[in-house]
Amino acid sequence: MPELQIGVLAIQGGFEAHVRMLVGLGAAVSEVRVPADADELDGLVIPGGESTAISMGIESAGLGPAIHAHHEAGRPIFGTCAGMIVCDDAHLEMADITAKRNAFGTQLQSFEVDLGIKGIGDEPLRAVFIRAPWIKRHGANVEVLASYGGHPVAARDGNVLVCAFHPELGDDSRLHALFMAMTTGSRERAHEEAEH
Amino acid sequence: MGAMAERATFRVKTGLAEMLKGGVIMDVVTPDQARVAEAAGACAVMALERVPADIRRDGGVARMSDPSMIKGIQEAVTIPVMAKARIGHFAEAQVLEALEVDYIDESEVLTPADEQNHIDKFAFEVPFVCGATNLGEALRRIGEGAAMIRSKGEAGTGNVVEAVRHMREIKAGIARLAQLRPEELAGAAKEHQAPLEVVREVSTSGQLPVPLFCAGGIATPADAALMMQLGAEGNFVGSGIFKSSDPERRARAIVEATTHFNDPERVAAASVGLGDAMPGLEIAELAAADALLQDRGA
Numbered sequence: 001m002p003e004l005q006i007g008v009l010a011i012q013g014g015f016e017a018h019v020r021m022l023v024g025l026g027a028a029v030s031e032v033r034v035p036a037d038a039d040e041l042d043g044l045v046i047p048g049g050e051s052t053a054i055s056m057g058i059e060s061a062g063l064g065p066a067i068h069a070h071h072e073a074g075r076p077i078f079g080t081c082a083g084m085i086v087c088d089d090a091h092l093e094m095a096d097i098t099a100k101r102n103a104f105g106t107q108l109q110s111f112e113v114d115l116g117i118k119g120i121g122d123e124p125l126r127a128v129f130i131r132a133p134w135i136k137r138h139g140a141n142v143e144v145l146a147s148y149g150g151h152p153v154a155a156r157d158g159n160v161l162v163c164a165f166h167p168e169l170g171d172d173s174r175l176h177a178l179f180m181a182m183t184t185g186s187r188e189r190a191h192e193e194a195e196h
Numbered sequence: 197m198g199a200m201a202e203r204a205t206f207r208v209k210t211g212l213a214e215m216l217k218g219g220v221i222m223d224v225v226t227p228d229q230a231r232v233a234e235a236a237g238a239c240a241v242m243a244l245e246r247v248p249a250d251i252r253r254d255g256g257v258a259r260m261s262d263p264s265m266i267k268g269i270q271e272a273v274t275i276p277v278m279a280k281a282r283i284g285h286f287a288e289a290q291v292l293e294a295l296e297v298d299y300i301d302e303s304e305v306l307t308p309a310d311e312q313n314h315i316d317k318f319a320f321e322v323p324f325v326c327g328a329t330n331l332g333e334a335l336r337r338i339g340e341g342a343a344m345i346r347s348k349g350e351a352g353t354g355n356v357v358e359a360v361r362h363m364r365e366i367k368a369g370i371a372r373l374a375q376l377r378p379e380e381l382a383g384a385a386k387e388h389q390a391p392l393e394v395v396r397e398v399s400t401s402g403q404l405p406v407p408l409f410c411a412g413g414i415a416t417p418a419d420a421a422l423m424m425q426l427g428a429e430g431n432f433v434g435s436g437i438f439k440s441s442d443p444e445r446r447a448r449a450i451v452e453a454t455t456h457f458n459d460p461e462r463v464a465a466a467s468v469g470l471g472d473a474m475p476g477l478e479i480a481e482l483a484a485a486d487a488l489l490q491d492r493g494a
Contacts, residue, residue, distance in 0.1 A: 014215050015217070016217065033455060049217075050216075101274060106276075107323065108296050110212070113202070
């Protein structure tokens, strides 16, 4: 099979670091700014940044329908920090979660910490939290993958993976590898269905 | 969970600047302007008492803003709030840190407080952005602990020519460093009057270790697109928005052009019907009058 085609939403925010990490894992990576960029992607990353600016940019570029089409086709989405907020029930409604913005405080309260995360092995991941949100509500079908300070900060709802921190700012790519595995899985399922 | 959380690491400081990339940071002087900026898609605001064009016009000593004004802006928006301290005025920076601003701009737009020394930015938990006209300045500021660099440009002029010069200088300087052999780096550090360690890092990676933004003179969507194409990772817009005839539309248009900088049709569409840009100033006249802000704090 050809390499995975991953798009990184490049409206505003930390998209470059995601691109670097995904290229390092062997994906073909492209930046997504207009609807045509979102066609034929195996997976889509919605990066951190300012969720207000990203939401407005999605709206003004008319990207909402393209992102929803990607989601409804069962193709994976990975939302980090502001990207997690954009996926929640008050924004694009792709994960059954409610995010609380700036929940961990201002830049002064921002931090990094070793965080145990389900599904990437026993070794903790160095997680960088920048004016980070947390998940204040989630549906019964949402699997919480990590919590910090008593609040869920990483979760999976079907093909949507979200985290409140910035795995792309470190050099540990295991969470991105998990997303790539989800993406490979969804592509294989789609091929099988096409063959039957 | 026995894990210890660490605050104010280099990664946490540069991390916020990483998240501002591709975005526009707008100067605002009131909570209302801050709300307009946020609603237009700004990724952060810079809270200050007067925009550079007014500081230039009024003359006198320009200082850190009144804390009550900064607090009013912090309460008005949810996006990050930056504020300016005078070059070398670490007590102003301490006040801004106590106010919990998200970033401090050690800025030549304010009247310098120290003609020899910049602030020791490692001593702070709040990250700093500093201006630079060339690579040497950028590397010195990084050596002092800056977590983000911006071009100085010539603030308050609505004239992008100096920002272009500074961005080209910085990018060309980085490209030259990347060509050097290891034994040539000490000489380069001497020439740039910059720490060898930072020079070596830039030479190896071919980029600054912190995000590089443009500031100083952006007045139109095309200015914003120009600077992004020249290698800026985001734009600061000072007087260019709230000194124009229709700030709301211009703010949205500059945001749009910063995102879609490589898409001339979108930049063209964003540029239609914006009303008058801010009035511009000729740099040569300012230079003749010894009124260039960019010469402060090299």
